Amino acid sequence: MKNNGSQLNLIMEFFKANPKRDIKHPEVVDWVVKEWQERTGKVFRDPDRGIRSLHQKGYLQKIAKGVYRYDPDFVHLRKDLEDFSPALKKQILERDGYKCVICGMGKKEGVELHIDHIKPKDLGGKASLENGQTLCSRHNFLKKNLKQTETGKKMFIQMLESAKDSGESELVAFLEEVLSIYEKHNINGHIVWKK
Structure with a gap:
């Protein structure tokens, strides 16, 4: 097993030491992160993924x-x-231009890229070129943990256009302020709001 394998073994070590007990996520994460640091001197970067x-x-x-x-x-x-083979991961990255298919950012922008199953493997998704996509770590996290990759910016843009057409000046001001917060925090930056 590679590094990830021994990280999975460490997570299993914790659970085997605590069998038949419902354990909240933070308890596991705190222990494995600390234990990995003590044993290897390295940081356990993504224990959540290991548990999943x-x-x-x-x-x-x-x-x-x-x-x-x-x-x-x-x-x-x-x-x-x-799981995707290294050769298939390379094919997917090349096909997607080494960029996140959602926001278009890649290594040039300092973004970590992940190869993602479009249909999750635990729901029967295969490791195939057609079922693979390149996502930045941010969009991969949103997809896996929130089951979505966007946070409603398109809806606010559409609502703003309708409010402008209807002459709803108070609603227009409110929606412009909401959209400015999206811009300020670069949330859904791939969705362009034409001011």
């Missing part, structure tokens, strides 16, 4: 949002989960 991966593979049960349990009597390993 172990759940997807059938090692952990998800009890509620952010609550997992290891029960050795109920481990159901899934053999149908497919």
Whole structure:
């Protein structure tokens, strides 16, 4: 196993030491981050992904949002989960121009890129060129954790156009202020608001 494999082993070590107990996410993360630092001198960058991966593979049960349990009597390993091969990852990156398909940012802008299953692998998504896409870490996080990649900017732009057409000056002022907050924080920057 590579580095990630030993990180997964560390997460499993924690759960095996605490079997048949519903454990909240922060307790696991705090322990594995500290333990990884002590053992390797390195930072455990994404324990959340490791926990999700172990759940997807059938090692952990998800009890509620952010609550997992290891029960050795109920481990159901899934053999149908497919990861992208290094060659396929390269093909997807090349096809997508080494940029996030949502915001268009890439390594030139200092953005970390991920190869994402369009249809998640735990829902039967295959590791294929057609089911792969390049996402920046930010949009990958939004997709995985919030089940969406945008936060309503298009809706506010459309509402603003309607308010202008209807002569609703107070609503126009409100919506312009909302959209300026999107701009200030570069949220959904790939959606252009023509002022």
